[in-house]
Structure formats: structure tokens, C-alpha cells
Amino acid sequence: MMTGIGALVKRNIKLYFKDKGMFFTSLITPLILLVLYGTFLSNVYEDTFRSAMEAAGATVSDKLIGGCVGGELVSSLLAVSCVTVAFCSNLLMVQDKITGARRDITIAPVRPSTLALSYYLSTLISTMLICFIATGVCLGYLSYVGWYLTAGDIAKLFLDVVLLVLFGTALSSCVNFPLSTQGQASAVGTIVSAGYGFVCGAYMPISQFSEGLQKVISFLPGTYGTSLLRNHALRGVFEEMGNQGFPNEIVEAIRDSVDCNLYFFGDKVALSNMYVILISAIVIAIVIYVAMNVLLAGNRKG
Template sequence: MRTFITLIERNRKLFFRDKGMLLSSLITPIILIVLYATFLAKVYKDSFLSNIPAVVDISEKLINGTVAGQLAAALLAVSCVTVTFCVNLTMVQDRALGVRKDFDVSPIRKPMIYLGYFFATVLNSLMVNILALALCLGYIGIMGWYLTVMDVVLLILDLILLVLFGAVLSSIVCYPLKTQGQMSAVGTIVSAGYGFVCGAYMPISNFGEGLQNVMSYLPGTYGTSLIKNHMLRGVFKEMETKGFPAEVVKGISDSLDCNPTFQGNVVEPKYMVLIMIGTVVLLGGLYLIITALPEKSRR
């Protein structure tokens, strides 16, 4: 156990020692929230208002609170996954710089080495994404706060779950990589594409039926929806308090992907949690199997 903890600490310290990697990871949430607030806020606001009947009177604060919650949920859904790919660069660096040769001749078992990378990635990614959550809550506080203490607690749990998902996904993807160039290419692809396939940049309800069906099989879809549910729960409750018709509130909720469907059935938040946990366990088991294989078998 002491060796395992030492490996985790070693990988964490390497992350902090690499100023470029640390800065890029820490600044990513800041850049995202600025870009989202600058370019996506108007798109989200127009989309939201298009689902409000003309006869319904809604305050500017409630509109801004809804848009801010949607933006924050999108940012966290993307950041929790993409940041892990940046943090997990230590695994590839060790192979590229030849450090793994020293580990290979040591008595440390190979699965333990890779578990050290995994848990270091989880801890470092949590640090970055807790910062992202704090920035998002500050932004929501300025625009329109409707969250409760329980909502914030649930958001933290969602964040942990999504970081675990991102960490195990990035660990599997990064495992065969041998150069930092390959890692940079993978990181760029994931950063550019993940937000679309998980429904963060644009609600899945805006896509065609065929694409919606395909995305309903992706676990990231339910991770994003889970954060949206907890981020916007207070907003929907406020709408009901203001006397919004139930069908209007449901229509808004549907348009923001808070009620995703699978095979025509609405997936409730508790099942979204089970889907994400099951995915983490499944991918985690696959990661353990892959890392346990001899190097020659892998090649």
C-alpha cells in the first residue's frame, strides 16, 4: 500500500512540476466559461425564449438564471472529461522519456503502476474541476441564483462521478500512446468533439431523430443531463412557484435535455447515476485487464 501511495504522490507532483501542463489545466475552465458566456449565452437564451409561450410573463433574472445554469452545466460536463486527458499526460511522458524502463525492471507490478496513474489523474482532475465549479457558481450568483445547498452537494457528487468517467476513459485511450505528439492529437480531438457528442454545446433535442437515437447510447449524454438536472432544478421549481403551466415547464425541461429518452422511455436521474456508475465500473474493469496483459501480447 505504501508503494501504491508513493506512486500516486509521485505522479501528482510531476503534474504540479510541469508548469505548462498545470497552467493549461487550470486556465481551461476560465477560458471555457468566458467563451461560453460570450458566444453561447445568446444562443441558449434565444433557444430558451423560443420555448416560452407569448402569454407567459417571465422575469429577466429567471431567464438569466436559466441560461447561466445551462452554460455552467455544459462547461462542467466538458471540463470533467477533457481535463483528465490533459492531466493524464504523465502516463505518456513516462513512456516517451524512457522512465517506464525503470519501472519495468522494478518489482512493482504493472497494474499497480497504471492504477497509480489513474488515481493521480482523478485527484488532480478533481482539483481543477472543483475550481471550475466554484467559477460556475460565482457566475450563476451574478446572473441569477436558484440553487439550494442540496443542489450544490449533488453537483459535487456529479462532478466526482464525471471525473471518474473521464479518468478511466482517458486512461484507456492514453494507454497505447507512446509520444507526446500522439497525446496532443488525441487531446485536441477530444476537446473539440466531446462537447458535441455529449450534448453540452447544443441540446440533443435540437438534433435529428436519428442522431438523437445514436447519442442515447453514449454514457456522456446522461452525465451531461445529470448535471443539468441538478443545476436547473431550482429554476424549474421557481417557474412552478410563479405559476407556469406544468406543460410549459416540462417543455422547457425537455428542450434542455433534462429528460433524455432511451428507446422511447424517459431516463430518470437515478438511472442516469446507475448508467454512469456502471460505465465507470465496466471501463475500469477493461482498464485493469488491459494493463495486466504482458507487453508482448499487447503489441
């Protein structure tokens, strides 16, 4: 019987990749976003950046502009994909309820926490694979539009992706757990896909929101994940600006405008604190998810 967590994880991953519709939807989503971002948002970001430079009386090369716009687009795409792909990958948990497979599994002596972690780990592995592929494609895109990354920047980008996938998987596990129909799962997926990019600052920089909304969004962990990606994707661009003689005031203004600098009620948030916030959110979400499974099992026994 499949009582070990390893067997359950293997079973979930196998079913996920066997479902071609679910797998290809998850895989294609980041690629579609890259095409859409590169087609529509890149022109908006480029015009904004050029206008800011012209207003400051600075002249920049097309490569530097491409690196800045590309870094912003790539960080936006990865920030969204790490969460939305996790919601798509985690639909197996809902499908097991619909098909009755979850009931069959729980007939065996499987602890609720073991079953909960098996869904989490299988979703994590599947999402991580897709997001790593997306990151590779994004790096290829940056090499085309303007490359200013070092090996350290790339390593930190992958670390950010890992943390955001951990967060996205934990969040999707908590949200998807109560769902029991295909309609509910589709509705949640649509809402997350449409809204998450806005609340995490991927579609539009938080600096462009109203002051009140900025304060509300500053409480959301995904915001800091997006900022971490921004900082590591654009670090080389800002360093090059300094090498070309850009005043620090202009560089800092640009960092503010693209959310590399985040402020919590007026206080600038350090990168180390962003990591603490994101990791804490991951741990809390996992604990909540496991607790939901344990409580449900206890209620059924009662």
C-alpha cells in the same frame, strides 16, 4: 524503491504540478470555456428561451432567464471540463513512455495493476482539484446571473462532478494507454476537446439533433452525466417557474429542450437510472484499463 501505489501516486502528482505548462493548461481550460460560453452561447440560449416563452404567452423576469441560461452554461462547462481536463492531466502516462521513465519504474518489482492504478489515481486527484475549482467559479457565476440553488443542489452538483471526473479519468486512461508519442497525444487531445462537447450534449442540446443521432447518443454514458448536471443546476429554476404559475406543459417542454429529460428509444430515463449508467461505465472502463496493463505485461514476459 517506489514499489507502493502510494509512492507512485505521490510521484505522479508531484511531476504533474511541477510541469507548469501541463498544470496551467488544465487549470485555464475551464476558465476559458466559461468566458467563451458566457460571451457567445449565453446570447443564443437566452434568445431561444425568450422566444419559447413569448410563443407560449408567458412573461419571465431577467433574473429567471439568467438562472436558466446560467444553469445550462454551467452544466455544459462542467460536463466538458471533467473529461477534457482528465485527458490533459493523464498525459503524464504518455510522457513516461516517451522519456523512458515507465521502463525504469517497471524494472522494480511493481505489479502492472499497481502501476495502472497509480496513473489513474494521480490523474483523478489532479483533475478533481481543478474541476472543484471550476465548480466554485461556476457557482460564483450563477450567483451573479441568477441564483436558485439550494444546499442540496450544490451537493448533488459536486457529486456529479466527482462521477464525471471518475468517468473522464477512466476513459482517458483507456484511450491514452496505447499512445507512445507526443504527436499521438496531441492529436487525441484535440479530437476529444473538439468533439466530446457535441456528443455529450454540452454544446448543443441533444433534443435538437436528428432522431437517428439522438438514438446513437443515448448509448453514450457522458450524455447522462451532462443531463445529471443539467437537472441539478436547473432544478431551482423549474421550481420557481412552477411557483410563478407556469403550466406544467411549458415547464416539461423546457426540460425536454435542455436535456433535463432524456429518452431512450422513446422511454424517459429516470435520474436513478442515469446514475446507474454512469457508475457502470466507470467500473467497466477501469476494469478494461487495468486489463490492458496486465495483458501488456503478460505479452512482454511471453
